Amino acid sequence: MILEGRVWKYAQQVRATDLVPARYDFIKLTDWTECSTHVLEDLDPQFIDNVQRGDLIVGGQGFGAGHAHYFQQAFEGPRWLGVGGYLADSFDPIFMVSAIGAGMPCWSVPGILDFVSTGDRIRCDLTTGTIENLTAGTTIHYRSVAPEVVEVLEAGGLDKLTVRKLGLGVKA
């Protein structure tokens, strides 16, 4: 599975409520189109007007941390906007599994902040654990994404994978 796109790098801890501010409580509204217009609104006001489909958000330690009430909007908003995935030094483990479960790629790549800058185009092979920085012409190898995660992402999320595993919804 390959992710390719431009990088938006934030070296600090990117919290769930940085991805979509807490003042928009979309868990009650579940209007993900509207939600997607508020992505990174406080942290980087330039983001929303310049993001392109497939772009990747790169962060530091503990990406996605915060109260789990705000997790869903923090991956549904960017996903509806076309963000291709999250890479970070490390993730909040509950955020990470929730996002993967919803079909949003995320993976921990220690040292990623030294390898990319905002605007670089990168190509990330989840299965082999290789990231090419196409702008800088460099390559790094990291711990490849676990097959258990690739399986979920390729199915389009955990619910879809579960339905397939249980043989539900298949016309005889």
Add this chain to the structure above:
Amino acid sequence: MQMTMTEKILSAASGREVLPGDVINVPVSGVSVHDSAPMGIFDTYPEARVWDPTRVVICYDHFSRTNMAPYHARFRDFVRDQGIPPENVFAPGRQGISHQVPGEEGFVLPGTVYAVFDTQGATLGALNCFAFTSLFTTPSVLALGTALVVVPEAVDVELTGTLPPGLTSKDLTFHLHAQYGQDLIGRVLEFRGAGVASLSVDQRLGVANAANNLGALTMIFPGDDVLAEWLAPRVRESYTFVAPDPGATYAARLTINLGDVPPLVSGPDSIEKICGLGDVIGLPVNAAYIGSCSAGRLDDLALAASVLEGRTIDPSVRFVVTPISMEVMREASAGGIINTLVAAGAMVTPPGCGACYIGNQSPLVLGDGERCIASSVSNDPGRMGSKLAEIYLSNPAVVAASALEGRIADPRPYLLQKAEVSL
């Protein structure tokens, strides 16, 4: 391999040695779901079946108003269609919070992996198990009996001494957050040391409840005589305590003398804002709340009652108490604690999430410009009503003393007077 408690529990459940960073589909021993949980594939595919109906617990905790009746009807249908035993369903009369009741009722055993839909599922880690929130992956866990988990690193937390009088798990977790927050993100706190025995199971549940607020995956308390005694009348199956190996690898090691923990307050607007009680003494409050999965247990209500006994709250304060479960309500009633609270001027509501749930179903709803002192989980703007209200969080003794004075107050003089009287 020398293993942490986390590694031991997850290795035993998954049938192979696991290391931090491994991704596993780990079999769970049970799942607890509350009444506002989205049921995903079970709504879409009526023919979907839970993997083992006897291991599913349903708790009514978030919704109490009658206009939420359709949610409860939906769960009654789910319970019937899935063949979940009636004794696993904690509806009004037996209700309580989804990450308290499974422990009280003996569904959660030491050494096991236990999944909870609610964000605060780590609470049950007080019972020497790996308890965690499966959050939006819960329908999949219910269907398959396995959960997707990234094996976390663990932090060794040695506790010594005892908490000063009038302080609780609330102060300890604020202290952990303020002093060691960055060491804890994404990890599991594994407790040990002579100080553990001084914490009741109620207090341990209160500590483990804070995992989500600290950004930790969960916490695991060791097995000991205090826990064994608590579990004895409850457990439904035999169990064995799990302990770490002496040479286990920890990502960090901390030692906390409980006697050094100061009284602390968090807020307003963020759990990250933590200050000494002394820094906010005297701020006027309009509302006071004791309850939630953080501090609505018998210990918490008893401590509040010892501050309030024979006293009357300030008439300008709306003071509401919500026990965490019917078991706590029954014990607090039998022990006279409810009488003391009500006599002082508190409104005691049926058990549940009460005023803490972000869709607040409690009679305690904050208006613009109000200030509340609460023993609950979160102080995000809008958590208890108006986004223009301020929420400060503290232990229940501080909440009780503040209700008496109409401003944030130190409970220790009240507790001291009571101690002198009883001598």
